[in-house]
Amino acid sequence: MTSEIVLFVNPTAGRGRGAHAAQPAASAFRDAGFSVRTVVGLDADDALTRAREAVAGGTGALVAVGGDGLVHLALQAVAGTDTPLGVVAVGTGNDFAGALGLPLRDPAAAARRIAGALKESRLTAIDLGRVNGRWFGTVIATGFDSRVNDRGNRMKLPVGRFRYDLAIVAELAAFKPLPYRLTLDGGATRDVEATLVAVGNGSSYGGGMRICPGADLRDGLFDVTVVGGCSRTTLLKVFPRVYKGTHVDHPVVTTYRASRVELTAPGLTAYVDGERLGPLPISAECVPGAVRVAGAA
Numbered sequence: 001m002t003s004e005i006v007l008f009v010n011p012t013a014g015r016g017r018g019a020h021a022a023q024p025a026a027s028a029f030r031d032a033g034f035s036v037r038t039v040v041g042l043d044a045d046d047a048l049t050r051a052r053e054a055v056a057g058g059t060g061a062l063v064a065v066g067g068d069g070l071v072h073l074a075l076q077a078v079a080g081t082d083t084p085l086g087v088v089a090v091g092t093g094n095d096f097a098g099a100l101g102l103p104l105r106d107p108a109a110a111a112r113r114i115a116g117a118l119k120e121s122r123l124t125a126i127d128l129g130r131v132n133g134r135w136f137g138t139v140i141a142t143g144f145d146s147r148v149n150d151r152g153n154r155m156k157l158p159v160g161r162f163r164y165d166l167a168i169v170a171e172l173a174a175f176k177p178l179p180y181r182l183t184l185d186g187g188a189t190r191d192v193e194a195t196l197v198a199v200g201n202g203s204s205y206g207g208g209m210r211i212c213p214g215a216d217l218r219d220g221l222f223d224v225t226v227v228g229g230c231s232r233t234t235l236l237k238v239f240p241r242v243y244k245g246t247h248v249d250h251p252v253v254t255t256y257r258a259s260r261v262e263l264t265a266p267g268l269t270a271y272v273d274g275e276r277l278g279p280l281p282i283s284a285e286c287v288p289g290a291v292r293v294a295g296a297a
Contacts, residue, residue, distance in 0.1 A: 004035045005086070005118070006054040008047070008074055010066030021065050021090040021107035028111035032119065034060070044073060051077035059083060061118055061294060065107065067091010071137060072273035075128060079135040079290045084123050086114035086294045093207035093274060096137045099217055100126070101297025113295040126217040128290035129201040129272075131282050136272040139205040139212060140284060142263065143178060143196030144227070144235070147171050149206075149271045164206055168239065177229030180265040184224070184258035193229035199261050199284055200225065203245070205274060213245030214255070220288040224256040259286045 007029075009022045026036045039054060041047020047070075055062060055077050063086035064074040071087055078085045088110040089097030103109040117123065129136045141149060152167040180197055182190045198205075200212025200223040212223040227238065230252045241247040248255055264281035271277060 003033060004037060004059055005029060005061045005063055006051075006059045007036055007038045007088075008051050008054075008062055008064045008066075008070065008077075009038055009040050010047075010064075010070040010091075021088055025063070025065055025088045025107040025111040028108045029063075029115050032112065032115035034115060034118075048073050048076055055081055055083045061086050061114070063088060063111075063114060065090065068093050068096050068138060068274045071096045072135075072275050075135040075137055075273075075291065079128055079130075079287075082292075084118065084292045084294045086110075086118075088114070093205070095139075095202060095204045095207065096273070098204065098208070099138070099202040099215075100124075100293060100295075102295055110295070117294040117296075123292040123294055124218075124296040125289035125292050126296070127201055127220055127286055127288050129199070129222065129284050129286055130290075131199075131270075131272055131284040132277060134272065134277065135290070136201060137217075138200070138202035138273050140199040140277070140282065141196070141205060141211075141271040142198070142265065142268050142280060142282070143180075143194060144171060144175065144239075145196050145198065145206075145211070146269055146271045149274070149276075150269060153276075172232055172235070175232055175235065178265050178268065180226075180263065182224075182226070183262040184256055185260050192226060194265075195227040195230055195235060196225075197227075197263060197265075198225045199223075199263070201286060209242045210245035211242055211247075212255075213248060220286055221257045221259055222261055222284065222286050224258060224261060226254045226256070228252045228254065260284070 039050045061084045065088040148167045152164045198211045200215040203215040215223040261284045
């Protein structure tokens with residue numbers, strides 16, 4: 001393995017933590033004997049182009065310094081290649097890093113963990129999802145949660161998780177269940193009325209909301225959580241339980257496991273790894289061992 005690694009940096013992640021995290025991370029890698037090159041894109045497309053060029057050029061690892069959005073971009077560059085992925089998690093949510101037991105908001109510690117793993121070739125192969133041509137690591141959100149994401153992204157204040165808490169309250173005013181069509185592993189199509197359907201490669205989204213609490217990054221399967229049609233009162237009781245993952249015990253919630261998921265519903269936008277994917281329908285496949293991660297617990 002080459003001793004050069006590439007830091008793939010989002011300078012705006014975590015309200016500026018990405019830019020500040022690059023220096024201590026780079027120092028830790030250099031102390032461990034690696035040479036470091038930093039890539040910062042002008043925008044998402046430019047950043048991805050530069051990351052792919054680094055991978056094609058034979059870098060020893062692509063290390064994403066940011067949150068789940070930047071990890072999502074990094075996955076597009078490294079999935080299906082031999083280039084290891086490292087994650088220095090300094091974003092707002094950090095659900096991908098959390099699922100792997102990586103240090104959060106401690107760039108030097110994360111870099112030391114990654115450096116040690118790279119030097120000893122301790123790499124963990126994990127599954128990724130592929131949906132409508134894009135790789136993802138955590139969760140596809142559709143329904144009430146994706147509408148909350150839409151609204152939260154339009155809000156400038158407050159920052160962090162509180163923004164989405166307010167967006168939840170606002171979306172409740174317009175809440176109503178939707179008709180979904182769900183097909184698992186090419187079997188019979190299910191017509192269900194649901195508040196949301198989430199497809200989880202990882203267990204959480206939104207900074208620790210454990211929407212698919214049983215999801216395992218190494219089992220070759222998605223966990224699918226369906227919150228059925230319910231009243232606003234029931235949703236207000238069920239949704240807060242998502243932070244502990246106990247919502248799946250409520251009678252209105254049904255869970256499935258599958259390696260392939262097809263889903264459609266009228267007028268909905270899907271989000272993946274917290275990033276806007278586009279309108280339904282979606283077709284998703286779980287790809288075992290699609291990326292090797294350095295430093296996972």
